[in-house]
Amino acid sequence: MEPSATVADWETVFGRRAPLVLEVGSGSGEATAAIAEQTPDCDCVVLETYKPGIGMLMNALAAREIHNVRIVCADCAEYMPRMFAENSLAVVRVFFPDPWPKRRHHKRRLINEEFAAEIARVLAKGGIAHFATDDEGYAAEIARVAEGGFFARAAEKQFAAQKTMRETTPSRFALRAAAAGRKTKDLIYERI
Numbered sequence: 001m002e003p004s005a006t007v008a009d010w011e012t013v014f015g016r017r018a019p020l021v022l023e024v025g026s027g028s029g030e031a032t033a034a035i036a037e038q039t040p041d042c043d044c045v046v047l048e049t050y051k052p053g054i055g056m057l058m059n060a061l062a063a064r065e066i067h068n069v070r071i072v073c074a075d076c077a078e079y080m081p082r083m084f085a086e087n088s089l090a091v092v093r094v095f096f097p098d099p100w101p102k103r104r105h106h107k108r109r110l111i112n113e114e115f116a117a118e119i120a121r122v123l124a125k126g127g128i129a130h131f132a133t134d135d136e137g138y139a140a141e142i143a144r145v146a147e148g149g150f151f152a153r154a155a156e157k158q159f160a161a162q163k164t165m166r167e168t169t170p171s172r173f174a175l176r177a178a179a180a181g182r183k184t185k186d187l188i189y190e191r192i
Contacts, residue, residue, distance in 0.1 A: 007083060
């Protein structure tokens with residue numbers, strides 16, 4: 001799907017009314033396909049720029065006959081504000097964003113105050129923002145930003161459901177982190 005310069009009519013795009021999920025960066029798409037298959041009652045929009053990963057995700061969706069995912073080859077920071085109306089999303093997932101580990105590169109990190117404000121804008125009240133990273137410093141930064149006024153930690157039941165979903169469908173990044181002995185930190189918040 002081509003990126004839209006205006007707010008998309010997702011009900012028309014999917015041909016139904018369902019809770020809308022945004023996945024920012026699907027990587028190779030293993031987790032995306034598995035989670036979409038587990039949640040057929042939700043529609044998932046993926047914003048991804050990695051074209052080989054998009055191809056792998058498309059192949060996985062076709063092989064499993066999964067029809068509740070639309071992929072947009074676009075930069076999330078640029079297109080998220082254009083493509084989604086306020087309070088329109090049930091869930092936003094950002095799994096393993098590039099941690100830019102060198103201190104001088106931290107300004108390139110995706111999760112910052114401006115991006116958190118954009119997530120808060122598009123999430124419906126009570127919607128879930130789920131971040132996952134294996135970089136301890138980035139996890140602390142994400143928590144600081146997320147807890148800066150837009151979000152509250154998700155209730156235990158919501159937290160457990162989201163975390164379990166991610167853990168049962170690990171991405172290549174999650175598997176690499178585990179193989180290297182790094183723990184993945186799930187940061188799951190509710191829009192207040």
